[in-house]
Amino acid sequence: MSMVVTIHEGTCGIAAGSREVLALARKAWPAAEFRTVGCLGMCHREVLMEVTDQGQHALYGDVTKKTFPKIVNFHKGKGLQPTELLIRSDTAPNHEGSPFLARQTRIALRNVGHVDPASFPSARQRGAYQAIERILRDSMTPEQVIAEVKRANLRGRGGGGFPTGIKWEFARNAKGVDKYLICNGDEGDPGAFMDRSLLEGDPHAVVEGMLIAAYAIGANHGYAYIRAEYPLAIAHFGQAIADARQAGLLGETILGTDFAFDIKIKQGAGAFVCGEETALMASIEGDRGMPRIRPPFPAIKGLFGQPTIINNVETLANLPWILWHGGATYAAIGTTRSAGTKVFALTGAISRGGLVEIPMGMSIRQLLEDIGGGARGERPLKAVQMGGPSGGCIPERLFDTEIDYEAINATGAIMGSGGMVVMDTKSCMVDIARYFLEFTKLESCGKCTFCRIGTLRMEEILTRICNGQGTLEDIALLDELGSQIKSSSLCGLGQTAPNPVLTTLRYFRDEYIAHVVEKRCPAAVCKGLIHHSIDQSSCTGCSICLRYCPVQCISGEVKKPDTWVIDQKLCINCGMCAEVCNPNAVRVA
Structure with missing residues (x-):
């Protein structure tokens, strides 16, 4: 058997140097x-490389120009297998990398990392299009397809969690000259890359999902709205569309039936608000991406005034599996209220950052500790931001909360599309709230006064608090403004924009009090409330702090620790000196 070498080339792999490793x-x-x-x-272990040699399979991580020769030598019989690089193999199936993958249940991601996304034959070997072929071959009616999706209890994975089958039923029964299906790939949450990985790694699953959805609602026209910042996803999805057309799976008389459907790609310009359904449709129509008043809902009157269904990438990727294995099989996974699996992107202060797919009902703690490996570094975990910039911060004491839509909503956060930003005790929750609110303020389309002006005022208050100029009245005003913005905004962006502030006020109010009453930042993050100094008893006089100081506010003589000081009048509290100091002689207080 010839040697087979597989290189993982998602965006993260390419950024880590996969093309150099391939060469x-x-x-x-x-x-x-x-x-x-x-x-x-396994983004935390990129570059990943798999080697199948003489029937033996091994998956390696952290492959670089420096570590690659160790793998080559082993497979040429010149040395021992580099176990520090090994994730799993036929000879060591329970190696270090196994916990990350073993606890997952991969349905949406079933082919990602296994199929060549640019190869139609590779996708077919993994079962692509067998579900839509069965639907058309067995003459399943659209109503039967909808019933199967309802039986699966599949809820929209874009964040809203609305039952997909019920949503389709509205569009199926709606009157219209044409009907449209839109794949929402406008993934704008900081730290989220679920849709990107699916579009890059298994585009045919999404194309087939669109075919199934279009057949169910009676749509002949499809759009895939993908943000332009995802060039690899656009390239792979475009290739998948072309391959499907050539194979007779898109276009007129699909597989010899009277079913006709085709897909166009619309590249989004990076506006976060266009993730909202009505703003997305306005963008496709050539208008500015601004939300519309509902009702009418898109399923009744959507794109170009016609009935339209908008499904998230992950929702669509689940459909072929559901229609092949049966809705009841999918519903048996997860919880009664939230069936199936959910994909999450783990980023931040987590040991094993990356993309995971877990059954609904797993606790946040199990996800972060058993799969994510817990905190990266010595500091314990403090909170997780869930649901993107419009989500909420869940404290460590609530990590035993089950992951399902209602349970997460009860914490004040939202499931969102699946982004999880993990924070340890180094994070200041006031500063975190300010950061996310600044993002939503900038991304507001400006249509609603409360969203446009209210988020600005909240950001101004948070900035004052972080600068040491806040008052107790400011904290009360944040509560009031947050509630008003949630109840008075038109779309989901404004209605959820205050969530990071309201949840941090709810769970970390003591940090706000420390900022405004004690004039200190407990996490030593906010520049207006901290200062840096050198502990001369720990200092070695190496001068590295001076070399990295951007304003040259540090002075002293090399190898004379008692001479090193920081000029407080010049210091901008950037923290660079503390980051580079080897003996940890820089004190932050």
Whole structure:
């Protein structure tokens, strides 16, 4: 059996140097068969490389120009297998990398990291389009397809959690000259990359999901709205559309039936508000992306005034599996209220950052500790921001909360599309709230006064508090403004924009009090409330702090610790000196 070398080339892999590793591998094993696949989700171990040699399979991580020779030597019989790079293999199935993958239930991500996203034959070998073929071959009616999705209890994975089958039923029964299906790939949450990985790593699953949804609602026209910042996703999805057309799976008389459907890609310009359904449709129509008043809802009157269904990328990727295995099989996974699985992007202060898919009902703690590996570094976990910039901060004491829509909503956060920003005790929750509110303020379309002006005023108050100029009245005003913005805004952006502030006020009010009463930042983050100094008893006089100081406010003589000081009048509290100080002689208070 010839050697097969597989390189993982999602955006994260490419950024880590996968193309350099591929070039090295081609040179080292000129007779091998080479394959490229999408991101397996183990972003913390990129570059990933799989080697199948003489029937033995091994997956390696942290592959670089420096570590690559160890792998080559082993597979050429010249050394021991580098276990520090090994994630799993036939000879060591329970190695270090197993916990990250073993606790997952991969349905939406079932092919990502296993299929070549640019190869139609590779996708077919993994079962692509077998569900839509069965639907058309067995002459399933659209109503039967909808019933199967309702049986699965699949809820929209874009954040709202509305039952997909019921949503489709509205559009199926709506009157219209044409009907439209839109794939919402406008993923704008900081730290979120679920949709990107699916579009990059398994585009045919999303194309097939769109086919199933279009058949169910009676749509002949499809749009995939993908943000322009995802060039690899756009390229792979465009190739998948072209391959499906050539195979007779898109266009007129699909698979010899009277079902006709085709897809166009619309590149989004990066406006966060266009993730909202009505703003997204306005963008496709050529107008400025601004939300519209509902009702009428898109399922009744949407794109170009016609009935329209908008489904998230992850929702669509689940559909082929559901229609192939049955709705009841999917519903048996997860909880009664929230069936199936959910994909999450783990970022921040977490040991194993990346993409995971877990059954609904798993606790936040199990996800972060058993799969994510817990805190990265010595500081304990403090909170997790869930649901993107419009989500909420859930404190560590609530990490035993089950992951389902209602349970997460009860904390004041939202499920969102699946972004999880993990924070340890180094994070200041007031500053975190300010950061996310600044994001939503900038992304507001400006249509609603409360969203446009209210988020600005809240950001101004938070900035005052972080600068040491806040008062107790400011805290009360944040509560009041947050409630008013939530109840008075037109779309989901404004209605959820105050969530980071309201949840941090709810769970971390003591930090706000410390900022405004004691004039200190407990996490030593807010520049207006801290100062840096040098502990001369710990200092070695190495001068590294001076070399990295951007304003040169540090002075002293090399190898004379008792001479090193920081000029408080010049210091901007950037924290660079503390970051680079090896003996931790820089004190922050």
